[in-house]
Amino acid sequence: MSPALNAGDTAWVLVSAALVLLMTPGLAFFYGGMTRAKGVLNMMMMSFGAIALVSVIWILFGYSMAFGTDIGSGILGNPFEKLGLNGVLTTSGDGIPLAGTIPEIAFVGFQAVFAVITVALISGSIADRAKFGAWMVFAGVWVTLVYFPVAHWVFDFNKDANGNPIGGWIGQGLGVIDFAGGTAVHINAGAAALALALVLGRRKGFGKDPSHRPHNLPFVMLGAGLLWFGWFGFNAGSALAANATAGYAWINTLGAPAAATLSWLLVEKIRDGHATSLGAASGAVAGLVAITPAAAAVTPGWGIVLGLLAGAVCALAVGLKYKLGYDDSLDVVGVHLVGGLLGTLFIGLAADPGSPSAGTGLFYGGGLELLGKQAIGSFAVLLYSFVVAFILGWIINKTMGFRISEEHEVNGIDISIHAETAYEFGGRVGSAFHPHAEILRVPSSDETQPISDETKVQA
Structure with missing residues (x-):
């Protein structure tokens, strides 16, 4: 029997979509507080610019590219099939189009805000030095060339009239478990962030100028709180129903970041002698990133273990930029790329066959098969996103210019680019x-x- 519309599931998904949308303003506060006072508005504007631009593109053709009928081996959906959401709002027969037990239009909205925050995450790697116009061009082209196809690879589980799978090659074809976006969101954004950091180069005084420290730590903690709050919609909402799977994901979204906060603070205390508010906020986000793909795949106990690992590993990974010489301003690579890889690969070890995702990890006798699949999916997204972002960033930099002048950087990007100051x-x-x-x-x-x-x- 075909699934019937369920009002409770629909309400939960719509509320979850609103929670995920709130995450991007939360990210604006999180990133904004971590920048210098003379760059906070530009940092926040890049997040709000992503909301505006990506939302419009998603409605016009992005949804169709990600979830339209596959036009070739799980690589891309038909961008013209649901152009302007054609066929999503009405049907020729009775009723309305459904995605499971919810209206397809609700699913459109839920997936839209995932696209928005993925783009916004990238901006943290180029704080204080990117032209706003160039950023908007990059955001529009990158989301089209990278995010929409990758969302199709990972999230599209469509079937044809006979029930045969016709979705994306990573999620449906290869069988990679990614419940809410470890690959499509965090690895994807982290790889692009690394590429842009390399294209734009280091900030003036990188690693030496003490003014590059966060200017407003209460903003950072407020942003982290809003992110954590919204993440319950991000993960639990990915069940697409008000059911036990949503509850399972909800509990993991509580336990893993809590554990990650503790382990990040412990690393700080041992290494630096101080447990900081910035560390607490960053640890929570690292745990949230890591549990995103595994939220319905590992038990709450293993979720805590994953959180402890994520907090410690990401706390150490953020220091790599000083050793390797790339200027990832706000640690998108150290938290999102590293955390996303850790969480996605951890599924290959600790996936519980009794969990909603029903994978069997190495620790449960599943051998290395699932771990291998997780690695293929992770690194395929990483390489594709990095290469396209690097080429795109390089082209923009050579044509319209991506980086502001040294004078504007010294004077402050807010006043130079936006003719405003935050304070x-x-x-x-x-x-x-x-x-x-x-x-x-x-x-x-x-x-x-x-x-x-x-x-x-x-x-």
């Missing part, structure tokens, strides 16, 4: 270029003094 400097609110700058200007102490009789006479 009040020199008695002005927002910017000297703000249309209401004179109205918003804070009066000096001299201006607040009573006017003398002599001054009145002169006037």
